[in-house]
Amino acid sequence: MAGTETGETVDGLLAELAALEDPRMREVNERHGDDHGVNLAKLRAIAKRLGTRHELARALWASGDTAARLLATLVCRPGGFGREELDAMLRGARAPKVHDWLVNYVVKKGPHAEELRRAWLADPDPVVASAGWELTAERVAKRPDGLDLDGLLDTVEAGMRDAPDRLQWAMNHCLARIGIEHPALRERALAVGERLGVLKDYPTPRGCTSPYAPVWIAEMVRRREA
CATH class of the missing domain: 1.25.40 (Serine Threonine Protein Phosphatase 5, Tetratricopeptide repeat)
Known part of the structure; x- marks a missing residue:
């Protein structure tokens, strides 16, 4: 996958997220429909390191990976998405946590x-x-x-x-x-x-x-x- 202007790649971030997987946490999350086992504090730390990276966020979202999509909501620029794009993203966001973060961190803050x-x-x-x-x-x-x-x-x-x-x-x-x-x-x-x-x-x-x-x-x- 393509890298960003600062060298971060989607593949590299997916590998980093995969390394943070905790099977016990995944088991708990899956009871609520969320198919990931990444500690959200650690995921937020990655987002803080990255800062705002809108095109990277788009690529992370396109991966379809739940943890990557959560990360995407934290590093995107909410105003950078079009109405139809957000509508399609919501309809594809079936994991409850992804749905929640997309609405609260992206849609609510956009135009x-x-x-x-x-x-x-x-x-x-x-x-x-x-x-x-x-x-x-x-x-x-x-x-x-x-x-x-x-x-x-x-x-x-x-x-x-x-x-x-x-x-x-x-x-x-x-x-x-x-x-x-x-x-x-x-x-x-x-x-x-x-x-x-x-x-x-x-x-x-x-x-x-x-x-x-x-x-x-x-x-x-x-x-x-x-």
Whole structure:
């Protein structure tokens, strides 16, 4: 594969990532659908060494390797991707961690976030739609003007309970954000969460906040008012 202007090659980086593989870590990650065993702190250290390398990021992504794609999201220039390119990347990003990092580290920081949010929100593919809901949760928290928050609650109430896991998680995130950020809709958001009961029994480690929306909303509001 082609090298970069500073001598890094995709082959060399793939070999470096492969050398960091931990079989036990891969076993844990595979339970969550992520087919890699690279310690993410070590992967981030490689990204720090590389700095921003957009063309290298493209080549790493094209390799199809999950760890390489994670690295690509850290060394790319978010604004350097076109809308159609990002759409194709998301549709090919089936590993949950790659999907998550692509949305959060690349799409959210680029110029096409709003256009893609609207397109993905209505996509029939639940994995793609989940990205639309994550981008919507971001807007709910940071730029809510123009959003139909009551309409979003209607959609959540009608569809979240039976949604596939990843889509359900993203819709739940949006529900919680509406309740946390918008006091006028908090009572309704709490009621929707209680009525649906989604993630009510989710195993939550000690010291962490439950993703169950009523608990999540109440805890975040408590912290802000403390």
